Amino acid sequence: MPPTRRLRPVWAGETVAPGAVAVQPSLDDVGTPLSDVTFVVVDLETTGGSAVDSSITEIGAVKVRGGEVLGEFQTLVDPGGPVPAYIQVLTGITTSMLVGAPPIEEVLPSFLEFAHGSVLVAHNAPFDVGFLKAAAARTDHAWPGFRVVDTVRLARRVVTRDEAPNHRLGTLAALFHAQVTPNHRALSDARATVDVLHALLGRLAPLGVTHLEDLATASDPVPSDVRRKRTLADHLPDAPGVYLFRGPHDEVLYVGTSTTSLRKRVRSYFTSAEKRGRMVEMVRIAERVDPVVCATPLEARVRELRLIAEHSPRYNRRSRFPERMPWVRLTVEPYPRLSVVRDVRDEEGAAYLGPFTSAGSAQLAVDALHEAYAIRQCARRLPLVPARGASACVLAGLGRCGAPCTGGQTPDDYAQIVELVRSGMLRDPARVVGVHAERIEMLAAQQRYEEAASVRDRLGAFLRGSARAQRLDPIARCAELGAALRLPDGGWELLLVRHGRLAATARVDRLTDPRPVLTTLQATAEHVAPPVAPAPAAHPEETDLVLAWLEQPGVRLVTIDGTWAAPTHSAQATTDPGSAIAAHLERVAGTEAPVADAPGPVGEDAPEAPRRTAMPRTA
Template identity: 55%
Template sequence: MHSAHDQLAFDELGTPLRETTFVVVDLETTGTRPGPDGITEIGAVKVRGGEVLGEFATLVNPGMPIPPQIVALTGITGAMVYDAPPVDEVLPAFLEFAAGAVLVAHNAPFDTGFLRAACQGHGYAWPKPAVVCTVRLARRVLSRQDTPSFRLSALAALFGATTTPNHRALDDARATVDVLHALLERLGPLGVHSLEELLDFLPEVTPAQRGKRGLAAHLPERPGVYLFRGPGDEVLYVGTASNLRRRVRQYFTGSESRGRIREMVALAQRVDGIECSHALEAQVRELRLLAAHRPAYNRRSKNPRKSWWVALTEEAFPRLSVVRLPKDGALGPFGSQAMARLAADSLAGAAGLRTCTLRISAKAPSGKPCALAELGRCAAPCAGHQSVTAYAPSVHAVTELIAGRHTVPLDIALHQVEELAAGHHFEQAARRRDELAVLVRAIGKAHRLTALAAIQELVAAAPDGEGGWEFAVVRHGRLASAGVARRGVPPMPVVDALVASAETVTAEAGPLYGAPEEEVGVLLRWLTRPGVRLVRTSSPWAEPAHGAGRWQRWLDRVAAAAALENVGQALN
């Protein structure tokens, strides 16, 4: 039985502190404000498991005079650094020395600020290492009764450091190593044994938050979905993890700094875990649980994604309408009403559909031509100037485009863009081009999602990275079953068992056969990853030969042109 104060075993935590490589660094500089220059000396010590692995020390020509008060403090004079290498020559060697290690410094923001500014000023990428500040760590571990001061000299004296700090970089780094080791020894009784827990420990964590760590004790070290439950057993939060126990424990060690999540943890009374075969199953289960529970602390459930669709109305002279519920022959899904409206207007203009909202009778239209008719952009069926028969080809062009049987409206729209450009109406041409790109992307996405959702059953396998396979049984765009065959396990019997036990899925009406758009999207991304193989499928999986997929090269050119236009605008 685990108590609320159980400590994590090393294999649960990530990198044990005894196996973590630290590079303890100290800088001497010409001032207190970080800049690309101004470093006069760098000293660093690389340690792991209490053993010194190497040292790095060099004077640096700061490229500027050293103020007299700094000379008095450090003893480093202009003559000493005159022949020293400049910082742009020193940085590559230091970055190589510190590569892959955790950076440690006493008052780390000062030292890392200078190093980051030097990298940025001289064209080197700052590696963004994990950083431990021994001042901050000492304030978390020690009290004022332990030490009246958190200066390096005071802590070095308190812990009996073998090197006395003297404002020279290497000696100060050596003293900081002893301080670091002494502080790490005091973290054991506080339940901090790994690098991850050390980094989690540095932020302030409430005792109540840390005391609930036992809520994760029963969770497996497997991928899955976790649910935080509140006092009334309500679901507060849903998430996924590759290691359920490790991920949930992090909520109680300070790695989560968002106020609303800390509030959630304070309310939580229980954490349920649902073990999954692999990450894909966990993603799908998370989507379904979010939809089912709408947990208060998940942003996605507070603002659930509601898709929009573009569909032809059912009347004598159909028009394109933006709707919530998809029906057969609808185009979508769109993430926002505005995007759906933009696509509808672009498609209507290219196909010659009316855009007014009048309901026009086929027998006796009695309206008056509008401004669009006067501009030649509408044939005015409202005034009887266009018959149902004459209007029908426009409707047919739209239905054929959505079905993926031809792209005539897209060809027309592109020709319109080219005519505008040829007439030197460049701004209007660019706007229409971008609108067409939105439409092409929407049609391409619709064709990809619909092609997958149309398949009654598809079985796919992905390598698990350890010589085995992860399987997914997909039926009409839903994950019906998931499992794994570890290395050495014959895969086909596993596939047969998964298919036999898979959820029964009945196709419904609509372009996606009733499947949730987000779930189809998650499955599509997984299925199109490199290395994923089709095991079997009830019907061929293919996008329409005359769909929007053949416009991809045009989309690439549009993206490149838009990028150049943005650069030009920025320069102007």
């Protein structure tokens, strides 16, 4: 028989196209109908406006289901002190009326039993529920964790200013012709709130709010056409992974990730939690959401990066083009120089910093090296033997260049400077840091703070590029690295990295030996060709994610084919908050020490990666 087409529910006021096949959705798909929900509408009278220094004087509640009143609850409560005069005038509850009334210690258990298993409703719910929670805490009663509906928030969603000047209970009761007029007594106000609740639910039904689960977001200021698309998330699993919003002609509009639950994350796009205008536009044209379930949160983040690079979705604003990330290169020629390039080449003698997020930051790093070393700054290629009639630039006269273009500097003398530059780039940045720190201190002493900030930014760009290259280079050269992280539940998260690229990952429970699983990963993982270091065999952001995972406390190295280490006096060590140089830069002119690049959050739910952690120990 032909497959049955799955249709979304038909809301009130909609028509069904001729020939459409109606499908009865399951309870898991649509949730609990509002007609089957038991509501307890509650109202309190108190001695003041704060639960910290005020007490409850009266509780009134009405239990309803499907429009039928099932029961009522009303009692005065002894607040343990006099009722303020203005409260007596407002509510009519006097101190003498409360003499002999039961204290909250006796009343609260009865109310909790009356409301058991129901959804609490109140007008301005934070006030009433706040007092009830405070009373439960004072009397050592566990708060049951009721679902709460606030009729004020619902009214703001469907009652306009043209209909009512405000959303007070008395105003809404008059608008909806409630059978009871609120008079600041708990039971009367609760009865009026029942009528207001039913009227509001009647207005929300045409907007698709027909089930209990819909009420959680019914008060969100979300357009109705966006809200109705929340059914796109119904089939998604409650697991980590990647989701792809697809539009007409199967176009990938947006790629996102969730490290906990795909269903919950995608549902948030149809609520007021989503503030981005472009996302609302994207949801309007989306036709379906495709999930990609992942074994681990790290795999989800990595897959997101790869899918963004593969599809270039128009609503993603993350970096999609790794080839556009610039590097700083020390060239290979008779008289090497510094240049900004787009790729890393296999050249013996070349040195690289980066990658940088922009050409501007790469140029700042070049300027920092020029400030510390008298390496030539001209862009043309110089011959080993100077051309006849060649003239030196102004930098030679300033002592900032040895003028190899005119023979003012021998190849051997220039090679010594090049080696100093190479060392500063790849191993020890102390000279670059020292020159700039001295310059910052001098400018700060002269109160030239804007110039000092420019020097700081130049140094920061250099240190970030140098630190990133020093982090990427060892992992890019490492043919294979296997690691394991003990999870809180006793299981293990396993990782296999080849040349900085995530080749395989898995998760095992506490009853499973992780070593055979890691062996299987080694046999079945993706083959990764060696890259030209320091560029890894993956998008640099992917390698940053892998490194952040490996640098977590508790990670154990299980197997390694290669060397994973960092220079003792590396740029990253220099920028550590605890280093002497970082502390010195922070003291100077009130500037903050530049820090090494850390991977930013990837996906919507990704946690912030640590800037610097200790190397994991070997298992």
